[in-house]
Amino acid sequence: MGKQDGSERQVTTTPVDDSTATILHIDLDAFFVSVELLDHPEFANQPVIVGHRSGRSVVTAANYIARRYGVNSAMPMALALRKCPAAVVLEPHMSAYKHYSDLVMSIFDDVTPLVERLGIDEAFLDVAGARRLHGSPADIGEQIRARVFAETGLVCSVGAASTKFIAKLASGLAKPNGLLVVPAEHTLAFLHPLPVKAMWGVGATTEEALVRLGLRTIGDIAQTPLPVLQRALGEASGRKLHDLSWARDPRSVTIEREEKSVGHEVTFEHDVTDAAALRSELLRQSHAVAVRLRQGGLVGRRVVLKLRYTDFSTVTRSRTLAESTNVGRRIYDEAVAAFEVLAAQGIRVRLIGVRMEQLSDANSQGLALWDPDEDWRGAELAVDTVTARFGRGMVGPASLIKPALEK
Numbered sequence: 001m002g003k004q005d006g007s008e009r010q011v012t013t014t015p016v017d018d019s020t021a022t023i024l025h026i027d028l029d030a031f032f033v034s035v036e037l038l039d040h041p042e043f044a045n046q047p048v049i050v051g052h053r054s055g056r057s058v059v060t061a062a063n064y065i066a067r068r069y070g071v072n073s074a075m076p077m078a079l080a081l082r083k084c085p086a087a088v089v090l091e092p093h094m095s096a097y098k099h100y101s102d103l104v105m106s107i108f109d110d111v112t113p114l115v116e117r118l119g120i121d122e123a124f125l126d127v128a129g130a131r132r133l134h135g136s137p138a139d140i141g142e143q144i145r146a147r148v149f150a151e152t153g154l155v156c157s158v159g160a161a162s163t164k165f166i167a168k169l170a171s172g173l174a175k176p177n178g179l180l181v182v183p184a185e186h187t188l189a190f191l192h193p194l195p196v197k198a199m200w201g202v203g204a205t206t207e208e209a210l211v212r213l214g215l216r217t218i219g220d221i222a223q224t225p226l227p228v229l230q231r232a233l234g235e236a237s238g239r240k241l242h243d244l245s246w247a248r249d250p251r252s253v254t255i256e257r258e259e260k261s262v263g264h265e266v267t268f269e270h271d272v273t274d275a276a277a278l279r280s281e282l283l284r285q286s287h288a289v290a291v292r293l294r295q296g297g298l299v300g301r302r303v304v305l306k307l308r309y310t311d312f313s314t315v316t317r318s319r320t321l322a323e324s325t326n327v328g329r330r331i332y333d334e335a336v337a338a339f340e341v342l343a344a345q346g347i348r349v350r351l352i353g354v355r356m357e358q359l360s361d362a363n364s365q366g367l368a369l370w371d372p373d374e375d376w377r378g379a380e381l382a383v384d385t386v387t388a389r390f391g392r393g394m395v396g397p398a399s400l401i402k403p404a405l406e407k
Contacts, residue, residue, distance in 0.1 A: 011178035018138045020184035021160040022128040023253060025167035026144060028104060028156045029176040031121035032061035035100050036090045038153050047087040051077050058317075058341055060092050064176055074317070074341050097121075103152050111140060116253045119302065119320050119358070122171075124164055126253035141179045163249035166191065169198060187247045192219030199244050200322035206241075209233060221245040254360065262300065264288045265353025271310045275343045278352055282339060283332050285354040290328030293356060297363065299324035300356030303334040307342060308351035315342065324360060331356065 028034065032050045037043060047066035051059045057077040069084035081087060101120045108115045111134060114126035127140050134140045141158035148156050155177040159170025162184040169191070174180040182190045195217060196202055196210045209232050215221050221229070222245035230238030264285040272278055282305075293300060301324045308314045317338035325331065335354045
């Protein structure tokens with residue numbers, strides 16, 4: 001996808017045959033900052049960071065101007081201000097973000113009943129059944145963008161394609177405030193020149209492995225024999241990556257269950273400063289959350305870390321997955337990634353917790369776009385079987401052999 005600062009923006013400016021591009025991905029641009037600027041329009045042309053100025057605060061969000069200085073969300077505030085000393089720092093207001101999110105989502109609901117919310121600021125829409133009433137997919141995308149701006153003052157970017165994967169890539173490239181349509185017949189011409197890191201599920205480690213093979217674009221991956229990819233990345237990940245490189249994505253837009261969550265947390269008798277012990281507790285909680293999800297036939301998409309410090313101040317950090325999961329190891333990887341940002345600043349923790357949000361039926365998910373967790377899933381299902389027969393505690397992660405932190 002394009003750089004987060006919008007410097008590689010692509011938009012559709014000429015008429016195209018969009019009859020096959022009936023899946024829209026709509027993403028509100030720099031959402032938290034944009035909401036804050038509604039009350040502070042005088043800062044619209046300045047670098048703006050949302051977050052607290054306290055010593056251990058991290059960046060909640062940054063506008064496109066600040067991103068050009070290298071400022072990104074989850075970055076320590078002190079580092080962000082060193083990169084961009086002229087930045088305006090605005091305090092976050094979560095109630096305002098929810099209010100505007102609800103307004104925007106209601107606009108989506110007016111267009112089609114097939115809306116899959118991915119979080120507070122983005123969603124997939126299937127508009128195949130809305131064309132007779134609202135026009136072509138490109139027309140619908142422009143109507144939504146215009147209505148969002150007229151009714152909220154916010155701007156959004158839209159990707160329109162024949163699959164969710166390509167629609168998501170397109171909206172990222174259209175940022176900020178753009179529309180990019182990728183007709184089905186143009187999918188591979190659009191996809192193959194993109195860098196490998198544009199693909200969901202390709203992080204730094206996978207990217208390094210691909211570059212070692214001389215693979216720098218998605219087209220390079222597509223032309224690589226499947227056995228070569230599987231030897232380098234593993235059987236499941238190699239196959240998924242190969243499928244993605246040919247734009248194979250059978251997922252449909254699904255309506256999630258009513259919002260709820262599954263979580264575990266613990267309050268310590270004494271404040272804990274040992275980061276290794278806290279990571280161990282996160283691992284235990286992540287696996288406990290995963291077991292409850294599997295028992296309920298659920299998967300979740302957003303991992304939320306909760307920390308309460310010795311002064312009783314509480315922070316939460318969330319990470320939204322490319323694909324829903326009920327695998328404990330995946331939940332832990334995301335929770336601990338959020339934890340490391342906070343732990344780097346020194347912590348005294350009174351409470352720690354993990355929860356999964358954006359829940360949906362596991363059976364409704366279909367074939368995953370990207371699932372690097374197949375081996376972990378098999379291992380955890382085997383543990384479930386043993387537990388069902390012999391009881392809890394008979395088998396589990398080796399790193400949890402040591403006693404968990406006292407509750």
